[in-house]
Amino acid sequence: MxxxxxxxxxxxxxxxxxxxxxxxxxxxAAKARIVVVGGGFGGATAAKYAKQFGGDQIDVTLIEPNVxxxxxxxxxxxxxxxxxxxxxxxxFDTMRKRDVTVIHxxxxxxxTRKKTVKTNEGATVLYDRLILSPGIDVxxxxxxxxxxxxxxxxPHAWKAGRQTLxxxxxxxxxxxxxxxxxxxPLNPFRxxxxxxxxxxxxxHYLTRAKPKSxxxxxxxxxxxxxxxxxxxxxxxxxxxxxxxxxxxxxGPVTEVDLANNxxxxxxxxxxxxxxxxxxxxxxxxxxxxAAGVTNRSGWAPVNHRxxxxxxxxxxxxxxxxxxxxxxxxxxxxxxxxxKIVAAAAVDTLNGKDPADPxxxxxxxxxxxxxxxxxxxxxxxxxxxxxxxxxxxxxxSPRNAPDSVRADEARYAxxxxxxxxxxxxx
Amino acid sequence: xxxxxxxxxxxxFPPGAGTVAHAEPSGRTLALSCFSCHGPAGKSPDSIPGIHxxxxxxxxxxxxxxxSGERRATVMGRIAxxxxxxxxxxxxxxxxxxx
Numbered sequence: 001m002x003x004x005x006x007x008x009x010x011x012x013x014x015x016x017x018x019x020x021x022x023x024x025x026x027x028x029a030a031k032a033r034i035v036v037v038g039g040g041f042g043g044a045t046a047a048k049y050a051k052q053f054g055g056d057q058i059d060v061t062l063i064e065p066n067v068x069x070x071x072x073x074x075x076x077x078x079x080x081x082x083x084x085x086x087x088x089x090x091x092f093d094t095m096r097k098r099d100v101t102v103i104h105x106x107x108x109x110x111x112t113r114k115k116t117v118k119t120n121e122g123a124t125v126l127y128d129r130l131i132l133s134p135g136i137d138v139x140x141x142x143x144x145x146x147x148x149x150x151x152x153x154x155p156h157a158w159k160a161g162r163q164t165l166x167x168x169x170x171x172x173x174x175x176x177x178x179x180x181x182x183x184x185p186l187n188p189f190r191x192x193x194x195x196x197x198x199x200x201x202x203x204h205y206l207t208r209a210k211p212k213s214x215x216x217x218x219x220x221x222x223x224x225x226x227x228x229x230x231x232x233x234x235x236x237x238x239x240x241x242x243x244x245x246x247x248x249x250x251g252p253v254t255e256v257d258l259a260n261n262x263x264x265x266x267x268x269x270x271x272x273x274x275x276x277x278x279x280x281x282x283x284x285x286x287x288x289x290a291a292g293v294t295n296r297s298g299w300a301p302v303n304h305r306x307x308x309x310x311x312x313x314x315x316x317x318x319x320x321x322x323x324x325x326x327x328x329x330x331x332x333x334x335x336x337x338x339k340i341v342a343a344a345a346v347d348t349l350n351g352k353d354p355a356d357p358x359x360x361x362x363x364x365x366x367x368x369x370x371x372x373x374x375x376x377x378x379x380x381x382x383x384x385x386x387x388x389x390x391x392x393x394x395x396s397p398r399n400a401p402d403s404v405r406a407d408e409a410r411y412a413x414x415x416x417x418x419x420x421x422x423x424x425x
Numbered sequence: 426x427x428x429x430x431x432x433x434x435x436x437x438f439p440p441g442a443g444t445v446a447h448a449e450p451s452g453r454t455l456a457l458s459c460f461s462c463h464g465p466a467g468k469s470p471d472s473i474p475g476i477h478x479x480x481x482x483x484x485x486x487x488x489x490x491x492x493s494g495e496r497r498a499t500v501m502g503r504i505a506x507x508x509x510x511x512x513x514x515x516x517x518x519x520x521x522x523x524x
Contacts, residue, residue, distance in 0.1 A: 378507020392507030
């Protein structure tokens with residue numbers, strides 16, 4: 001199928017869906033409706049499992065702007081030349097086969113009184129329970145000078161797709177001996193180990209294609225996820241190619257200097273790059289704020305037992321958009337929440353009290369194509385709050401032999417195949 | 426009818442009432458986490474061993490061996506330590522129903 005026909009198909013299907021939902025058929029027994037916004041790790045999981053748990057008694061609708069959803073996980077492998085974009089793209093045909101109504105459009109408004117979601121394509125969708133999984137939005141200008149236009153010059157590539165390809169093209173066009181600046185933000189942000197895995201896969205590419213080049217990580221933090229494991233492996237595989245500058249040395253990144261293609265720290269230091277990957281501060285995807293489920297932090301506070309909003313009853317918020325701590329903002333976490341929320345929404349519609357939840361997270365990072373490290377944790381509801389189960393999880397052992405790293409790399413690829421099949425397959 | 430039932434449920438179990446006693450996580454709830462690595466319904470499409478088609482006893486025995494460290498693993502030891510023996514038996518029981 002060509003791009004154009006897919007697009008036309010999407011418009012056609014959303015238009016017919018709009019008609020269906022704007023005027024519910026008279027005489028049909030009204031089924032309970034679960035509407036999910038966002039077709040990523042959280043939302044697509046929630047839609048699939050809500051249909052599986054709810055069966056014929058519950059209608060499930062998924063609203064997602066993209067016909068193909070590109071995952072942030074494994075987009076670092078695309079940057080390193082180890083995967084292509086097609087391999088991290090997922091469509092929604094299987095979701096439709098499962099009897100989930102898929103509407104391609106951007107959810108722009110929620111009316112909590114009428115219980116409707118509106119899309120930019122003109123669809124109005126009624127819900128009984130709403131699940132929002134909108135991911136992140138960039139907080140433009142949180143780093144001074146970093147706006148949408150600046151992101152064309154200094155790609156963030158923190159939403160996979162066009163931005164990923166933009167950064168990849170810049171890396172390919174760079175001369176040998178160039179400096180790649182990666183500037184990760186303060187916590188909390190999507191995928192805490194992501195910037196450091198990215199430094200690794202870019203180093204893997206540069207070591208082969210442009211070995212005189214350097215990677216400078218200008219961090220707005222003093223420590224990061226899996227830090228000792230990354231540091232050990234960088235030294236082992238990439239020598240001095242990757243340099244990490246913590247916040248305590250230079251201060252956080254506060255500004256971009258577009259004329260010099262540089263990031264500027266609070267202490268006034270300018271770090272110039274041939275390529276600059278600015279990973280900006282983030283907040284919940286726009287629809288969360290429009291629905292009134294975010295607080296001043298820009299993220300959505302939720303009751304961690306059911307991930308129902310503490311601000312708007314009847315709306316669940318999952319994935320990166322939610323304040324989910326102690327769970328990290330990861331694809332695995334989002335999918336784990338999607339399953340629990342699907343069960344909770346179906347139970348609630350059936351007049352049952354949802355049981356206590358159980359969540360998990362396992363997050364692999366590839367330092368080379370055959371050297372993987374991981375962090376994991378199991379989460380349980382104990383004493384009225386969500387806790388990481390004591391004694392569970394943690395990071396890969398520091399002094400493990402290469403065979404263990406090779407196994408974990410193999411499992412990283414296996415994880416991606418499995419979770420993709422579980423969600424979109 | 427369903428609406429009324431839902432409304433009653435909301436009155437009985439207001440969101441955020443964290444100290445109210447609820448049912449413990451079911452075997453299904455616990456087992457859902459497995460699929461993210463072991464594939465949908467435990468059928469793995471790639472390098473991670475599948476768990477579909479295994480007996481309840483097999484899964485419980487393996488999980489307990491991972492938990493005690495008797496069986497070496499990359500990540501399963503860290504994961505198995507997150508569950509009680511009772512939870513392990515419940516999730517194993519659910520997984521076996523998918524066979």
